[in-house]
Amino acid sequence: MKKIIVLFGAGVNGKLILNKVKDKFPDEEVCFCDNDVKKQNTMTQGVKVIEFCELLKLYKENLIDKIIITPCNGQEMLYQCVSEGIDIRHCHFWDNKHEFPKVILEKYISSICSQDGEEIFLRDYFFKKAKGIYVDVGANHPFRFSNTFWAYAEGWRGINIEPDVFNYKLLKEVRPEDININCGISDVETYMDYYVFKENALNTFCRDEIRNESDIVDIRKVPVRRMDSILKEYRIFNIDFMDIDVEGMELKVLNSINWDDVKIECILVEQRRMSLAEVLESNVCKFLKDKGYVPVNKYNRTVIYINAG
Incomplete structure (x- = not known):
């Protein structure tokens, strides 16, 4: 079975990233995951929104290619993932400069983590x-x-x-x-x-x-x-x-x-x-x-x- 790209967060930023992911990976299956019960089990821009428990199930069945955390400050989502056993290396962010998803740790390792250097x-x-x-x-x-x-x-x-x-x-x-x-x-x-x-x-x-x-x-x-x-x-x-x-x-x-x-x-x-x-x-x-x-x-x-x- 083909693996899925999951966009964690179906808000404004998520919708913007969705279009870029579709352009970059036209043959890949994409879905949203969101913690808002009002968004769960609905369709957003033609894409299904799943619950976090379903994301976990897909991950444990090795059916997820990558998880892209869409909010600019997605600390709570990152913690939610790693605290449930998801390897942090499977968590990504969307790099607007290169128009490509990158492992979330690269956001900090490849740059200066210190606030003032x-x-x-x-x-x-x-x-x-x-x-x-x-x-x-x-x-x-x-x-x-x-x-x-x-x-x-x-x-x-x-x-x-x-x-x-x-x-x-x-x-x-x-x-x-x-x-x-x-x-x-x-x-x-x-x-x-x-x-x-x-x-x-x-x-x-x-x-x-x-x-x-x-x-x-x-x-x-x-x-x-x-x-x-x-x-x-x-x-x-x-x-x-x-x-x-x-x-x-x-x-x-x-x-x-x-x-x-x-x-x-x-x-x-x-x-x-x-x-x-x-x-x-x-x-x-x-x-x-x-x-x-x-x-x-x-x-x-x-x-x-x-x-x-």
Whole structure:
């Protein structure tokens, strides 16, 4: 039986991609899959719309050629696929530049995953190191805006700490060889209010960081732990680089580290809306200078500190 191309998402973008897929693969059978019950078991532009359970059945019977996730931001669909056992290499996106479907990981591996290019520095700084250890505090997504995905792809391993439960589950699926922990980090182990936004890269424990409270979609009680407690639990005492992206909780994270027990070569800290002069006068910079670190670079919102000892 001929294999099927499944377009996951029968919305506006899906309909546009459908026409391009038909032009590129005129002899292939195509169908939509959608989570909206109103669209399921209907026809859209002459193409059947199936339920996700039917997509899974076709996949398990080896009848799917490729799955093309059609929304520009299809994180939930990607997680839905991989959490049900679909190999991420069977998940594609439509590359408008080349007018062709590509494996979704190529969207990030072939480009810079870091939001502001921080991995350019890290790749250069650690270019002689085949495998290392990282700690990503506020990891958010396994590859979108990630400063550690390049390292994971090259065989490094580490700890990802992510308080958002959706992103935590996605990290577990896409980066199973890392240690993934669903919590926040602070100087006291407790539960804290976690403010959730539609754009989950903006999620924060720090209310002072919120520009427009009307954008909050949920407030959850989330456990927070000390960094030294986690490092002790997993017996990690030598870290090549630590990435800290915690939306206003930077000093609390730094104060949760037992600096006598751990050696960290490089630390990245998000310090948004700061000039270079302001960075040098910041409490974070003063704290890290006291620990023997010097700021060596700034990539837009991220400052990179190196252990000068």
